Amino acid sequence: MSEDKLETTTEDTVSEDLKARKEKKLIWRRNFAWTCIWGFLGANVLMSLRFFFPRILFEPKTKFRIGYPSDFGFGVDTRFQAEHRIWVVRNTRGIFVIFAKCTHLGCTPDWVESENKFKCPCHGSGYDTEGINFEGPAPRPMDRARVELDAEGQIVVDTSTLYQCPPGAPCRFGEDGSFITV
Numbered sequence: 146m147s148e149d150k151l152e153t154t155t156e157d158t159v160s161e162d163l164k165a166r167k168e169k170k171l172i173w174r175r176n177f178a179w180t181c182i183w184g185f186l187g188a189n190v191l192m193s194l195r196f197f198f199p200r201i202l203f204e205p206k207t208k209f210r211i212g213y214p215s216d217f218g219f220g221v222d223t224r225f226q227a228e229h230r231i232w233v234v235r236n237t238r239g240i241f242v243i244f245a246k247c248t249h250l251g252c253t254p255d256w257v258e259s260e261n262k263f264k265c266p267c268h269g270s271g272y273d274t275e276g277i278n279f280e281g282p283a284p285r286p287m288d289r290a291r292v293e294l295d296a297e298g299q300i301v302v303d304t305s306t307l308y309q310c311p312p313g314a315p316c317r318f319g320e321d322g323s324f325i326t327v
Contacts, residue, residue, distance in 0.1 A: 207305035239326040242290040285312040289323040
């Protein structure tokens, strides 16, 4: 009889152990299911909140001051190339601003001081100090930005108004605010 009792206790222990394992597995599955449900609902709530805060681009101002005419010496000034994408050029006739965008594909040319020209690194277009194209695939000269003096005597540049020169036609820059006589 002691062997029978031993067998039943062993079987009872094994069956209780099996039941405990099944119970743990069931609890783990329930917890996993609830975690998935709450995660899904939480992600949807976050997406719904994100809808109320649209993505916008903060672009730089198109109208800004660059200083007084006396701040600029003869030649090309590249101080504003990184921030505003312009070059300020002063020659014997006055001051004008070239918008630093290649007319071929829109790359930003570089000012090459040693060669006294603007050179586009993408396809090799070359422009003289006035922005007139003379080499490469650029179809026309670079655009000029509107320039004017404010009441304080500072130069105000407006890149929302660009003056273009048609391909193959003579340029008439110096009209309509693309040039300041100093």
